[in-house]
Amino acid sequence: MSATAEPPPTHVRAAFGARGEEVELLEGGLAWRCGGDEGVLLKLAANTAEAAWVARVLDTLAPEEMRLARPLRSTDGRWVVSGWSARRDLVGRPEPRHDEVVAMSLRLHSATGGLEKPRFLDTRRDIYALADRVAWGEEDVVLPEDNGGRLFDVLAGSRRPVTLRSQVVHGDLFGNVLFSGNAPPGLIDFVPFWRPAEWAAAVVVIDALAWGGSDPAIVERWSHLAEWPQVLLRALLFRLALHALHPRAGESSLAGLEHASQTVLELL
The missing domain is CATH 3.90.1200 (Aminoglycoside 3'-phosphotransferase; Chain: A, domain 2)
Known part of the structure; x- marks a missing residue:
């Protein structure tokens, strides 16, 4: 529920292992992809406590018959760095199913x-x-x-x-x-x-x-x-x-x- 027109700063990308990667704003403007397909997605959080909670939940959740875009920790173990959270990209697209x-x-x-x-x-x-x-x-x-x-x-x-x-x-x-x-x-x-x-x-x-x-x-x-x-x-x-x-x-x-x-x- 947060959007930004500014790409994630270099220190944020580095913290999540995406240093030097090309960045691309996704359609809808809610996240930035770093490193092309199956790369790292970075999102600016409107609420850092909520972003950290979501990351902790998605890190351990195991629902049946479902793929999850797993969150990434920073190099020092944090879920949120300077207001940014990260996850692995997930293959697929929205469909009317x-x-x-x-x-x-x-x-x-x-x-x-x-x-x-x-x-x-x-x-x-x-x-x-x-x-x-x-x-x-x-x-x-x-x-x-x-x-x-x-x-x-x-x-x-x-x-x-x-x-x-x-x-x-x-x-x-x-x-x-x-x-x-x-x-x-x-x-x-x-x-x-x-x-x-x-x-x-x-x-x-x-x-x-x-x-x-x-x-x-x-x-x-x-x-x-x-x-x-x-x-x-x-x-x-x-x-x-x-x-x-x-x-x-x-x-x-x-x-x-x-x-x-x-x-x-x-x-x-």
């Missing part, structure tokens, strides 16, 4: 189910964290009506209590999963939230409907998940709140969420 991402989400969160809640989640104030709290009714924020706030207000009245167990989940898998032929899907990052695993799967479904070109039947294919209509609604409210708060959100992305809302409304 949405049901496979949902299934991967469930396997991933089976592996993260025993993790303790990291302390930084309670103090995080970025727009992702704020949108999450607003979606679950834990915080009140006036959302710009024309940027998603009006639809948010219409849908929020359909919220009902959710009794599912919260745990550490990845709340932004869409676009963070790479495919390479028949190889297992690869996870390149981890955006932690403290929510039910079913909610994380629902976020994937909402994203697939809104921006991934998925057929509406994806909602029915995963309707066996517990409290599905309500977690799907929370996922949609999360994306609407985030859209309303995001400075670069536009009409085309809102149109996608409006399209997704039509499918969700049929379940409520």
